[in-house]
Amino acid sequence: MSDMNDDFKVCCEYCDSYVDAGENEVCPNCGGSLREAIIREETKRRLEKIDEEEKQRKILQEEREAKDRDDIFDLIKSVAGSAAGGAIAGGLARAAGEFLKEDLKGAFKKK
Numbered sequence: 001m002s003d004m005n006d007d008f009k010v011c012c013e014y015c016d017s018y019v020d021a022g023e024n025e026v027c028p029n030c031g032g033s034l035r036e037a038i039i040r041e042e043t044k045r046r047l048e049k050i051d052e053e054e055k056q057r058k059i060l061q062e063e064r065e066a067k068d069r070d071d072i073f074d075l076i077k078s079v080a081g082s083a084a085g086g087a088i089a090g091g092l093a094r095a096a097g098e099f100l101k102e103d104l105k106g107a108f109k110k111k
């Protein structure tokens, strides 16, 4: 139990009281073992943490993808209406790809 923190409370499965499991693995109220409750609580917290990280990662990725799409779309749209728009659009889409790549490289270098 190395990652146990100060406010690690669990619900005793024998007397249903909410007890601090930071000191020992025995319920201070009824003397029952808290081991199962501790394992359950730790598993729950771990899963919640993974859930939260996964959610954050998805949100960031979606925002990034939406922005990339918008940038390229705007660029293509801005020339699509012009006389040579169709021919240029393809080249611009490729250029936009290169530009985004350079942009990413630059972003990494800055850090």
Ligand SMILES: [Zn+2]
Pocket (backbone or CB within 6 Å): 012, 013, 014, 015, 016, 017, 027, 028, 029, 030, 031, 032
């Ligand atoms: Zn108890």
